[in-house]
Amino acid sequence: xxxxxxxxxxxxxxxxxxxxxxxxRGLDFYLNEKETLAIVGESGSGKSVTSQSIMRLISSPPGxxxxxxxxxxKDLNEVSEKxxxxxxxxxxxxxxxxxxxxxxxxMRIGRxxxxxxxxxxxxxxxxxxxxxxxxxxxxxxxxSEERIHQYAHQFSGGMRQRVVIxxxxxxxxxxxxxxxxxxxxxxxxxxxILELMKDLQQKTGTSIILITHDLGVVAKAASRVxxxxxxxIVETGTVDEIFYEPKHPYTWGLLGSMPKLDGSKExxxxxxxxxxxxANPPKGCPFVTxxxxxxxxxxxxxxxxxxxxxxxxxxxxxxxxxAPDVEPPQDIFIRREDHAR
Amino acid sequence: MPDRLKKLIELKNTKKHFSIDxxxxxxxxxxxxxxxxxxxxxxxxxESGCGKTTVGRTLIRxxxxxxxxxxxxxxxxxxFKTAKKQKExxxxxxxxxxxxxxxxxxRMTVMDIISEGIDxxxxxxxxxxxxxxxxxxxxxxxxxxxxxxxxxxxxxxGQRQRIGIARALAVNPEFIIADEPISxxxxxxxxxxxxxxxxxxxxxxxxYLFISHDLSVVKYISDRIGVMYLGGMVELASSxxxxxxxxxxxxxxxxxxxxxxxxxxxxxxxQVPIKGDIPSPINPPSGCRFRTRCPHAxxxxxxVVPTWxxxxxGHWVACHLYNK
Numbered sequence: 058x059x060x061x062x063x064x065x066x067x068x069x070x071x072x073x074x075x076x077x078x079x080x081x082r083g084l085d086f087y088l089n090e091k092e093t094l095a096i097v098g099e100s101g102s103g104k105s106v107t108s109q110s111i112m113r114l115i116s117s118p119p120g121x122x123x124x125x126x127x128x129x130x131k132d133l134n135e136v137s138e139k140x141x142x143x144x145x146x147x148x149x150x151x152x153x154x155x156x157x158x159x160x161x162x163x164m165r166i167g168r169x170x171x172x173x174x175x176x177x178x179x180x181x182x183x184x185x186x187x188x189x190x191x192x193x194x195x196x197x198x199x200x201s202e203e204r205i206h207q208y209a210h211q212f213s214g215g216m217r218q219r220v221v222i223x224x225x226x227x228x229x230x231x232x233x234x235x236x237x238x239x240x241x242x243x244x245x246x247x248x249x250i251l252e253l254m255k256d257l258q259q260k261t262g263t264s265i266i267l268i269t270h271d272l273g274v275v276a277k278a279a280s281r282v283x284x285x286x287x288x289x290i291v292e293t294g295t296v297d298e299i300f301y302e303p304k305h306p307y308t309w310g311l312l313g314s315m316p317k318l319d320g321s322k323e324x325x326x327x328x329x330x331x332x333x334x335x336a337n338p339p340k341g342c343p344f345v346t347x348x349x350x351x352x353x354x355x356x357x358x359x360x361x362x363x364x365x366x367x368x369x370x371x372x373x374x375x376x377x378x379x380a381p382d383v384e385p386p387q388d389i390f391i392r393r394e395d396h397a398r
Numbered sequence: 399m400p401d402r403l404k405k406l407i408e409l410k411n412t413k414k415h416f417s418i419d420x421x422x423x424x425x426x427x428x429x430x431x432x433x434x435x436x437x438x439x440x441x442x443x444x445e446s447g448c449g450k451t452t453v454g455r456t457l458i459r460x461x462x463x464x465x466x467x468x469x470x471x472x473x474x475x476x477x478f479k480t481a482k483k484q485k486e487x488x489x490x491x492x493x494x495x496x497x498x499x500x501x502x503x504x505r506m507t508v509m510d511i512i513s514e515g516i517d518x519x520x521x522x523x524x525x526x527x528x529x530x531x532x533x534x535x536x537x538x539x540x541x542x543x544x545x546x547x548x549x550x551x552x553x554x555x556g557q558r559q560r561i562g563i564a565r566a567l568a569v570n571p572e573f574i575i576a577d578e579p580i581s582x583x584x585x586x587x588x589x590x591x592x593x594x595x596x597x598x599x600x601x602x603x604x605x606y607l608f609i610s611h612d613l614s615v616v617k618y619i620s621d622r623i624g625v626m627y628l629g630g631m632v633e634l635a636s637s638x639x640x641x642x643x644x645x646x647x648x649x650x651x652x653x654x655x656x657x658x659x660x661x662x663x664x665x666x667x668x669q670v671p672i673k674g675d676i677p678s679p680i681n682p683p684s685g686c687r688f689r690t691r692c693p694h695a696x697x698x699x700x701x702v703v704p705t706w707x708x709x710x711x712g713h714w715v716a717c718h719l720y721n722k
Binding site: 099100213214215216243244245246247248249251252270271272273274275276277278279296297300301310311312313314315316317324325326327328329331 | 584613619654661664669673676
């Protein structure tokens with residue numbers, strides 16, 4: 058498979074009066090053609106900062122972005138702002154969490170879609186308008202001839218997100234970065250939007266980076282997963298590897314914290330404590346204070362990645378040869394067998 | 399275990415309408431009838447705009463009900479005769495709010511936030527006793543004594559929600575309304591707060607009304623679940639029955655729309671299609687309110703409002719498919 062995006066050693070630091078906050082602390086990941094990579098993590102884990110640095114939306118100062126983001130033999134961290142403008146919205150586009158704030162309230166929907174088409178594809182107004190109509194139909198907005206002249210406030214939350222998707226897909230981008238695209242929506246609408254994204258991906262062949270905190274959404278939409286914790290990827294693998302053979306205690310914790318629809322009424326396996334302060338990150342493994350399996354070395358040194366399979370990597374000292382054998386808590390797997398019945 | 403015989407709360411055809419202007423009325427809650435038994439957790443689920451929060455607020459009398467009766471321990475809460483009775487009622491029902499950032503006064507210390515209710519109801523006489531009570535409450539919710547003199551901004555979201563819970567518990571309530579208490583928190587912190595709520599219920603013999611849009615959380619914490627849609631209740635049953643044999647097409651759709659953390663299942667699972675958006679509650683569809691999105695809609699659905707009936711023991715539904 059071809060890599061469309063290859064990120065190496067990405068570090069993002071924000072200067073503040075309180076010292077430097079290291080939001081992202083050395084990320085390596087790639088995105089294959091036509092796949093959906095989910096980046097999961099809690100708030101403050103650096104997932105949104107990662108997506109913004111791909112789009113080069115981190116303003117400097119206060120942000121400092123280091124490392125390389127290779128896209129079509131260009132390093133997005135190095136290219137000129139002018140060149141970036143021709144990539145942003147054309148080759149790589151973005152869907153934001155809140156469709157009410159990402160649409161312009163004073164501009165008709167039609168103009169917001171045609172804006173990119175006219176700028177990037179040199180279409181005439183008329184051509185762009187027709188293409189916008191097509192796009193609205195594609196994302197499933199009924200009465201699109203009428204709706205194209207309306208404003209954002211005349212749309213419901215789900216419909217607004219469809220418009221945002223239409224704008225993002227207008228120029229047939231190679232990569233779509235979706236930052237929590239369904240978090241602000243109700244579950245039935247969320248299901249519709251996720252279906253739509255899947256459908257459009259099959260039609261257009263776009264690669265998607267899906268940022269989310271919801272493991273259900275990951276299971277439904279992603280082909281590969283990167284689990285982030287305090288600015289690092291602690292485990293990455295295919296969805297099946299992450300859900301059925303997770304290796305990192307944080308992944309176990311995330312899976313265990315989710316209430317199961319069919320499950321028992323016992324206490325949930327909550328992860329105790331809170332994530333570390335990134336202005337003063339720990340010397341060793343960032344998860345050490347919350348990890349039930351923590352060993353002495355975990356406090357001293359940050360673990361390197363252990364390769365479990367071609368696609369599966371985990372950064373945990375438990376994978377080390379000399380470490381004790383630890384079985385993941387069994388109840389995180391219950392749901393699979395229960396559903397199979 | 400909940401006592402099946404003792405009803406703590408009874409809602410009888412409760413309505414709450416808001417006037418938008420002289421002509422338009424928004425029927426946020428349009429006639430819901432259900433009971434909450436002593437010691438149970440009653441879950442209320444539905445999408446945004448379905449009226450679940452309005453039910454909670456009407457119950458605690460933040461809103462005056464437009465019509466219908468609400469009984470608490472057999473007393474009609476909409477017309478208390480004396481101020482004393484009203485105050486006693488205020489003590490017995492407490493609320494936990496959604497946003498732990500907005501629901502704590504940033505200019506009060508944790509001590510003052512928690513003891514405000516204690517002072518209002520004159521539950522404790524001396525300052526030492528008051529301090530002791532606050533420390534005890536903090537311990538109960540998993541914080542410690544040293545937190546009492548801090549301000550809300552010094553705490554994380556999960557800790558703030560614990561303070562909100564301690565405040566609700568301070569006046570020894572019998573009944574707690576938790577309105578989306580964990581929606582603003584991260585998954586791992588959500589589990590901590592759910593566990594805490596369960597522990598407190600066992601220790602203090604509390605009754606909960608748990609309002610949430612997240613069916614898997616509600617299923618987990620509740621004994622019985624009511625499903626609301628556009629101002630009305632469409633189904634009510636034990637949480638096992640709602641999950642195992644949902645009757646109403648809306649409940650079925652809601653269940654199938656929840657993405658499960660199981661990729662294999664997600665690949666194979668059949669989706670109950672649900673089209674379109676929730677109609678406006680200002681001008682809801684005639685007859686059954688769900689008919690515009692229902693895959694089983696029939697002629698009768700647009701004409702007759704389905705009756706709220708007990709289809710099986712303890713399993714209520716409002717749908718024409720189950721009219722025998």
